[in-house]
Amino acid sequence: MRETLIEALEARRSVPAAALSEPGPTPSELARLLTIAARVPDHAMLVPWRFIVIEGAARRALGALLAEAYRAGNPQMAPEKREKFAGIMSRLFPAPLAVVVVSRPNRETMIPVVEQELSAGAVCMNLLHGARALGFNGIWVTGWAANDAQALAHIGLAEGERVAGIVHIGTASEVPAERPRPDVAALTTRWSPPG
Template sequence: MPFNSPNPETYDLLMNRRSVKARDMVGPGPGEGEIKKILDAALRVPDHGKLSPWRYLVLEGSERDKLGDLIARALVEENESSPKVAEKMKGYATQGPVLVVAISSTNAESSIPVWEQELSAGAACQNMIIAATALGYASCWLTGWASYSPTVKGGLGLAPHENIAGFIFFGNQADEPSERPRPEFDSHVTWGFPS
């Protein structure tokens, strides 16, 4: 297929895509071949300077439990949370059948501003959830406390210059998701140069 071919169905997908709460997802999740397709889409984002300022960690099955244990330990160590609260948070990582940890891996030595590199990581996350929808899967892009935790970042092997751009869950939807309020077009769009 030629590059930039018109595809009205893609516009329809964008206008009808809806996140599914990770806790409401059911299996099966995408298999290895489908995850590769989703990640291939993540690798095709705008990337000023061709820096590839991102990487991905795919967690399935018991690998998600390891992340849950890490999050629980971090809560106790960093937030002095009670073991009971920490135990409950172990389930965060196992909400959906497949979890991709999207990692922003910026290069401060580059002439490309770090902010632009971070934007590329965000675009990669968006491409993943769009690709998942196109392949018939539910998705949910989450961050939250764990994405900023030094203990979690260290336990996942992140370097000092890396950050978690998102925990992206993939699975199937048990029920049709409901629409959420959307912003008013005219409140967020200005035509013409500001006076």
């Protein structure tokens, strides 16, 4: 079992949201995924993140709102280009399930904000690993909708919150070919005492 887990971690691969289709997680699998996602380092147990689940008909409804927000927010753009990107926004949630991981750091504690934001990032990674363990595929993205004030209001973020990631989950119609990976040896140094 240990080797199977190691092999799964070594083979982890993102699948574009547009290549994710049904089936997606069942309600009980989603509950399990969110529980797995929440098992992350969290200094002082602040729970500096939360989830927004987008599934079913809500995907299309939110896509329509985001397309309209894109149009309204880019009046200077050439109309054909604006419509092209608005169309992309309208199809932003093609996978059966998207989980928006919202970073909500507590700024009234001595725990550094960066630690709290990294905890939210770990939630995104756990979601991907959990999805893979349950036989699904996924991708962690952000993009325009994660950074535009009107889009964030439509998604349901409050003041002081940020999108740590939008994790799309479903079944891959085709897993992309392996991509080049970093040279870990070139990125690794070993500290030694001076002198």
